[in-house]
Amino acid sequence: AQSVSQHNHHVILSEAASLELGCNYSYGGTVNLFWYVQYPGQHLQLLLKYFSGDPLVKGIKGFEAEFIKSKFSFNLRKPSVQWSDTAEYFCAVNAPLTGGGNKLTFGTGTQLKVEL
Amino acid sequence: NAGVMQNPRHLVRRRGQEARLRCSPMKGHSHVYWYRQLPEEGLKFMVYLQKENIIDESGMPKERFSAEFPKEGPSILRIQQVVRGDSAAYFCASSQTQGTSTGELFFGEGSRLTVL
Numbered sequence: 620a621q622s623v624s625q626h627n628h629h630v631i632l633s634e635a636a637s638l639e640l641g642c643n644y645s646y647g648g649t650v651n652l653f654w655y656v657q658y659p660g661q662h663l664q665l666l667l668k669y670f671s672g673d674p675l676v677k678g679i680k681g682f683e684a685e686f687i688k689s690k691f692s693f694n695l696r697k698p699s700v701q702w703s704d705t706a707e708y709f710c711a712v713n714a715p716l717t718g719g720g721n722k723l724t725f726g727t728g729t730q731l732k733v734e735l
Numbered sequence: 736n737a738g739v740m741q742n743p744r745h746l747v748r749r750r751g752q753e754a755r756l757r758c759s760p761m762k763g764h765s766h767v768y769w770y771r772q773l774p775e776e777g778l779k780f781m782v783y784l785q786k787e788n789i790i791d792e793s794g795m796p797k798e799r800f801s802a803e804f805p806k807e808g809p810s811i812l813r814i815q816q817v818v819r820g821d822s823a824a825y826f827c828a829s830s831q832t833q834g835t836s837t838g839e840l841f842f843g844e845g846s847r848l849t850v851l
Contacts, residue, residue, distance in 0.1 A: 623777070653839070662738070663826070663842040709777065722791065723840055727777040
């Protein structure tokens with residue numbers, strides 16, 4: 620069964636600092652990888668996703684992630700965070716279900732707080 | 736274009752009562768997923784449904800929990816004889832296509848169940 624590990628549970632940064640959130644997964648087959656974000660009081664939203672091709676994926680709001688197959692990693696990065704990036708970030712891996720559909724397995728999440 | 740709608744947003748129940756959580760998928764989506772988020776944990780897959788069919792319920796507790804997605808109306812997650820350990824946020828997600836063509840799930844804002 621697939622699993623996802625997020626190493627940092629709580630991260631506090633000052634505005635303009637660089638961000639990198641770690642994500643490692645375990646799954647034997649071809650994977651699709653995702654980062655979702657949950658702003659306070661809101662639903663989960665897709666930040667970016669990797670299916671194939673260029674391992675450096677760019678998402679919304681200046682976020683990017685790099686898929687390193689040899690390390691089973693899909694770390695999220697942003698060069699300069701803003702106060703509005705305060706949120707919880709979830710890494711997820713997609714494994715196909717027997718009956719079709721997309722079962723996402725999520726990490727435990729990283730709570731990011733950006734201070735002014 | 737309305738997103739995934741969940742209600743109630745907050746539900747308080749006493750031990751032994753029943754909880755019913757409802758989810759209306761995005762327009763045009765026929766695949767529904769339920770996830771549970773416990774404090775300090777990631778989102779755990781519970782069940783995947785298509786209209787009138789349960790496709791995968793590998794994450795559902797064997798007792799007291801059931802889910803349905805009728806031909807007409809929202810998907811329902813039902814928890815009978817609730818216990819304090821059922822207190823959690825329950826998220827519904829929907830997708831348009833079968834298989835892994837996109838892999839993206841669209842989430843509702845969640846229903847937060849508190850069991851007294």
